[in-house]
Amino acid sequence: MTVSDSASQTTEPQNPTAPHADSRLVDRSKLSKMYQHYAEMKDKYPHALLLYRVGDFFETFFQDAITVSRELELVLTSKHAGEVGRVCMTGVPHHAWERHTTQLVEKGYAVVICDQVEDASEAVGLVRREVTRILTPGTLLEEGMLKSSRNNYLAAVVIAGEHWGLAYADISTGEFLTTQGSNLELLSQELMRLQPAEVLFPTNAPDLGTLLRPGEKSPHLPECLPPSFCYSLRSQTPFSLGEARTKLLQKFKVRSLEGLGCEHLPLAVRAAGGLLEYLEETQKESSVSLHSLRTYTLTDFLIVDYQTRRNLEITQTVRDGTFVGSLLWALDRTSTAMGTRALRRWLLQPLLDIKGIRARQDTIQELVENTTLRQDLRQLLRQIYDLERLTGRAGSGRANARDLVALADSLSRLPELAGLVKDARSPFLKALQKVPPVLEELAKKLLAYIVESPPLHLTDGGLIRPGMNEELDERRATVEADHQWIANLEVEERAKTGIPTLKVGFNNTFGYYISISRAKADSVPSNYIRKQTLKNEERYITPELKEREARILTARDDLNKLEYEVFAALREEVGEQGEVIRIISRAVAAADVLCGLAELAVYQGYCRPEMVVGRELVIVDGRHPVVEQSLPAGLFVPNSTRLGGEDLNRLRAASRREDAKNAKEEERDFSLYPDLIILTGPNASGKSCYLRQVGLIQLMAQVGSFVPASSARLGVCDRIFTRVGAVDDLATGQSTFMVEMNETANILNHATARSLVLLDEIGRGTATFDGLSIAWAVAEYIADEIKARTIFATHYHELNELASLLPNVANYQVTVKELPDQIIFLHSVQPGGADKSYGIEAGRLAGLPAVVIKRAKQVMGQIEKHSKIALGLQNLD
Numbered sequence: 089m090t091v092s093d094s095a096s097q098t099t100e101p102q103n104p105t106a107p108h109a110d111s112r113l114v115d116r117s118k119l120s121k122m123y124q125h126y127a128e129m130k131d132k133y134p135h136a137l138l139l140y141r142v143g144d145f146f147e148t149f150f151q152d153a154i155t156v157s158r159e160l161e162l163v164l165t166s167k168h169a170g171e172v173g174r175v176c177m178t179g180v181p182h183h184a185w186e187r188h189t190t191q192l193v194e195k196g197y198a199v200v201i202c203d204q205v206e207d208a209s210e211a212v213g214l215v216r217r218e219v220t221r222i223l224t225p226g227t228l229l230e231e232g233m234l235k236s237s238r239n240n241y242l243a244a245v246v247i248a249g250e251h252w253g254l255a256y257a258d259i260s261t262g263e264f265l266t267t268q269g270s271n272l273e274l275l276s277q278e279l280m281r282l283q284p285a286e287v288l289f290p291t292n293a294p295d296l297g298t299l300l301r302p303g304e305k306s307p308h309l310p311e312c313l314p315p316s317f318c319y320s321l322r323s324q325t326p327f328s329l330g331e332a333r334t335k336l337l338q339k340f341k342v343r344s345l346e347g348l349g350c351e352h353l354p355l356a357v358r359a360a361g362g363l364l365e366y367l368e369e370t371q372k373e374s375s376v377s378l379h380s381l382r383t384y385t386l387t388d389f390l391i392v393d394y395q396t397r398r399n400l401e402i403t404q405t406v407r408d409g410t411f412v413g414s415l416l417w418a419l420d421r422t423s424t425a426m427g428t429r430a431l432r433r434w435l436l437q438p439l440l441d442i443k444g445i446r447a448r449q450d451t452i453q454e455l456v457e458n459t460t461l462r463q464d465l466r467q468l469l470r471q472i473y474d475l476e477r478l479t480g481r482a483g484s485g486r487a488n489a490r491d492l493v494a495l496a497d498s499l500s501r502l503p504e505l506a507g508l509v510k511d512a513r514s515p516f517l518k519a520l521q522k523v524p525p526v527l528e529e530l531a532k533k534l535l536a537y538i539v540e541s542p543p544l545h546l547t548d549g550g551l552i553r554p555g556m557n558e559e560l561d562e563r564r565a566t567v568e569a570d571h572q573w574i575a576n577l578e579v580e581e582r583a584k585t586g587i588p589t590l591k592v593g594f595n596n597t598f599g600y601y602i603s604i605s606r607a608k609a610d611s612v613p614s615n616y617i618r619k620q621t622l623k624n625e626e627r628y629i630t631p632e633l634k635e636r637e638a639r640i641l642t643a644r645d646d647l648n649k650l651e652y653e654v655f656a657a658l659r660e661e662v663g664e665q666g667e668v669i670r671i672i673s674r675a676v677a678a679a680d681v682l683c684g685l686a687e688l689a690v691y692q693g694y695c696r697p698e699m700v701v702g703r704e705l706v707i708v709d710g711r712h713p714v715v716e717q718s719l720p721a722g723l724f725v726p727n728s729t730r731l732g733g734e735d736l737n738r739l740r741a742a743s744r745r746e747d748a749k750n751a752k753e754e755e756r757d758f759s760l761y762p763d764l765i766i767l768t769g770p771n772a773s774g775k776s777c778y779l780r781q782v783g784l785i786q787l788m789a790q791v792g793s794f795v796p797a798s799s800a801r802l803g804v805c806d807r808i809f810t811r812v813g814a815v816d817d818l819a820t821g822q823s824t825f826m827v828e829m830n831e832t833a834n835i836l837n838h839a840t841a842r843s844l845v846l847l848d849e850i851g852r853g854t855a856t857f858d859g860l861s862i863a864w865a866v867a868e869y870i871a872d873e874i875k876a877r878t879i880f881a882t883h884y885h886e887l888n889e890l891a892s893l894l895p896n897v898a899n900y901q902v903t904v905k906e907l908p909d910q911i912i913f914l915h916s917v918q919p920g921g922a923d924k925s926y927g928i929e930a931g932r933l934a935g936l937p938a939v940v941i942k943r944a945k946q947v948m949g950q951i952e953k954h955s956k957i958a959l960g961l962q963n964l965d
């Protein structure tokens with residue numbers, strides 16, 4: 089439900105003494121001035137929660153108060169708002185606004201901050217308030233609101249028939265990319281990869297501005313958009329080609345979009361332009377600092393669809409969605425937040441380009457071979473803060489002095505980093521060899537200007553070192569002289585009055601005063617004016633003291649203001665170098681990822697896979713990278729895999745050259761390396777583990793990582809498909825079997841000879857013979873028609889018959905040792921098919937009553953007698 093919906097459902101109380109709960113229904117003329125202003129602001133942002141600064145609080149009123157008190161579990165109170173009576177109210181202390189806003193934004197609300205923009209003590213009449221910030225899930229910048237380990241993407245989508253444009257940006261790091269495609273399924277997959285915090289969608293819906301929370305339905309949202317994200321319904325205008333194009337040209341100060349790569353991609357342009365407009369609208373006071381726009385195509389990367397990402401547990405486990413136990417968890421040895429985010433991006437977007445893969449491998453290899461370099465690099469990287477986000481905050485005017493010190497500190501490590509890699513040969517280390525001189529200078533300047541441990545607040549002074557700014561030094565000298573005057577005053581007055589206990593003090597109410605014990609009150613000079621009487625003391629002021637005090641306070645104010653100005657100028661300088669810093673940050677992030685992967689390769693005994701152009705998939709002694717780490721050392725049983733031995737194109741070319749005989753010969757050899765493996769074995773023997781291990785090794789190899797095997801030779805895949813397990817998709821009301829069939833249909837319709845297909849059971853969710861028939865037909869179609877490299881794990885050992893019918897199918901089994909009263913899992917994958925599934929045995933081990941086990945064996949005997957499936961199919965031909 090949107091905020092506005094909740095509001096419209098709130099009817100004004102019939103009870104005249106109950107507080108008003110809807111700003112739209114009250115008589116505005118009866119509201120006091122501040123509430124009238126509040127209501128005007130609320131009218132402008134009907135779809136967001138408005139946090140309105142009153143004194144030390146950010147208050148919410150009317151309908152927003154009800155929503156906020158419910159969502160944050162705060163007490164709902166009410167406040168007198170003029171003639172109209174009381175209105176609902178709840179609020180949060182102003183210093184805690186970030187924490188509370190984060191919670192609201194995480195729950196899918198947009199929050200508008202309306203702050204005081206003048207000093208309340210100087211205000212004439214109502215304190216001036218303005219909207220200073222609009223926070224939505226995709227536009228967060230504040231450090232406490234973001235997870236350092238992942239990007240926070242804002243996406244924008246434009247759809248025209250089957251065609252679409254998608255732009256996305258992370259305003260905290262400055263990334264900004266756009267693309268265009270022509271298949272809505274791919275759009276959905278790309279969104280699932282990005283997991284954006286918020287998606288902008290242009291529509292002509294009447295409720296523009298609404299932020300739909302995850303799962304919330306709207307008739308204006310096309311079905312192809314995954315329901316699990318927040319969608320902002322936007323006006324179509326900024327997404328029109330003309331407006332969007334102009335916006336991009338202006339933002340990046342270019343005459344054509346050619347250089348950005350999207351001149352001829354109108355949908356990509358529309359999405360990017362619309363996104364920019366939204367950022368400008370929500371960022372208000374600060375400019376948005378974004379990298380220049382990069383255009384990419386989905387075909388540059390290995391397609392890992394949502395199911396595969398989920399089944400291979402790349403960023404979270406299937407069972408409980410936790411990070412621990414995922415591939416990312418097992419591989420992450422990065423030392424910086426930038427590296428952690430980059431590793432996640434890389435795992436979700438493996439490469440297709442062999443050159444790119446080899447460049448990463450070369451770097452890992454160099455770091456594997458040079459232990460000292462690797463250790464020194466890791467040590468140094470640990471001292472580098474999140475340059476990307478620090479720069480993002482500086483560029484948008486939100487960095488504080490501590491941020492700039494951290495940034496300068498990190499920048500000043502870069503020359504050291506360059507020194508470490510000066511003799512490196514591999515591409516990603518060479519990228520660190522040159523530090524742009526402008527950054528060295530910037531770091532030096534920042535460290536010279538800003539004190540070592542600056543305060544959090546920017547307006548209370550204490551930021552800039554002495555000797556950096558003449559005017560600042562002068563003002564500081566004046567303030568110090570005044571302080572000295574006060575300090576001397578005590579000595580002088582003691583001497584003058586002869587009262588040794590006389591003291592000069594300060595408090596916020598009276599400012600400076602002279603304190604004398606009551607016993608001595610009679611001997612005070614006549615120019616002392618009594619200001620306050622306490623139990624044991626009298627407090628006085630003198631006209632001279634007051635005059636000095638006024639000077640001190642103004643001078644301090646001026647000093648603080650100037651310090652802030654000097655600081656803001658430094659921050660701006662950082663913002664101006666944003667692009668240069670970001671380029672080097674990305675190089676640092678990449679080197680960090682590769683350094684971590686090298687460390688992993690050494691400690692886990694990974695090998696460098698040989699990447700080839702053909703279809704080969706040869707893994708010798710492969711291991712599952714995650715399961716291996718969760719078992720005690722040495723317990724994981726390695727297994728080899730050999731698939732897709734020959735390049736089908738070459739074979740086909742051979743047959744076209746009418747060299748059919750030769751081709752047949754080759755085809756026979758080729759059968760040594762099958763395309764499809766039927767994998768059988770008892771429950772819990774390790775079939776799923778083996779299947780996933782092959783998928784993960786292929787994926788890791790295309791990320792450029794070394795892999796858990798003693799050797800590997802891998803052709804680059806265009807896509808990895810998986811169908812694993814079965815879960816009811818309750819959200820769409822689909823049964824287990826229908827989910828399974830949909831996923832299988834997707835694979836059969838999209839897999840190519842260059843794909844890797846991993847199928848873990850097909851046809852289990854229906855009657856045995858239906859299931860077996862479907863499984864058979866699917867395996868046959870993949871092996872015979874698609875010729876994708878495939879591993880098909882199944883309990884239907886009848887499928888083993890396929891190997892005798894098709895040359896590119898082979899049978900493998902996960903072996904077990906049978907003892908009289910137990911089965912021992914060997915977890916070893918061997919040629920040949922299992923002739924039984926040990927399901928009844930598993931039932932016995934699980935404690936099914938003996939009589940049931942006995943009866944099951946009888947029934948199985950009968951069924952097997954009548955099942956002559958392979959024979960029957962052969963007869964069909």
Ligand SMILES: Nc1ncnc2c1ncn2[C@@H]1O[C@H](COP(=O)(O)OP(=O)(O)OP(=O)(O)O)[C@@H](O)[C@H]1O
Nearest residue numbers: 723724725726770771772773774775776777778915
């Ligand atoms: N190669 C291996 N070495 C050591 N342990 C393994 C190996 N493979 C699997 N295991 C262990 O066996 C357990 C069961 O494996 P897995 O889930 O792959 O079985 P399965 O054959 O797919 O079972 P089911 O048919 O019931 O789905 C795993 O959790 C893992 O701990």
